[in-house]
Amino acid sequence: MKKQGALEVYLLILGWEHLPKSWSIYGTDPNIKLIEPVPAVLVKLHGGWVLLDTGFNPSLIKDSALYKRFHGRFKGIEAILPPGESDPLLVELEKHNLKVDDIGIVALSHLHNDHVGGLRHFVNHSTIYIQKEELDYGFSSHPIPENNGIFRIDFDDPLYNWQLLQGETEIAPGITAIPTPGHTPGHQSFEISFDDSVGGGGMIFAFDAADLTENVVHELPIGGTINCDPQDTIEQIKLLKIRSKEKGYSLIPGHDPIILPQIQVDLLRKFK
């Protein structure tokens, strides 16, 4: 029997972060700064649409008091929204003729504010997949997670329909969640297998297990970690590389300013 997979895959860019490169490559001169894109991935399966990650919560950036309360405490990292007043996630979904109600499944790589800020759109109608360890950490020991860039306001609505994962799980035919802890305690990456009808093959989205192409190619540790020695993050990068090689899938870093816009274009060419 043929295995079902993704019919369409798109990369959304929901904002940018101006930050020291040392957040992405451990040990880099902190005076070197990058503008890194904030991605999400939109996937069409036989059963409907899935969204991987959700970008920033724009209100926490646009409202000066909320900005001060949240982002303003992270000196050296600037959150940047696309121009215009509209919510970037809604704008990007609209480009694909979609509304938030069309998204049946949301899966989160981790709880950082640049990945989970759009979750509020999916209260009470989408199923939200996350590693249990990540959500447990997010709700633990306030304000320690907040000091690590995890804003509880983004995910504490009691009406979220959580599905808690413990380990590697195929969350839907064609999408597998792969635990890659280190950047955060319950971080996960995602493997997407394309449907045979679009030629098979697939991609692995590392998300923040490997921010940049340099992390992947040169097996360099990431700089931002929680309860993990940066050097230990190389292990997850190596495992993802082995997996991508074995399957013949491309391995996509989570915040690379050069490769992500290229992949966005490549996917539009392939699927539109």
Ligand SMILES: [Zn+2]
């Ligand atoms: Zn992160």
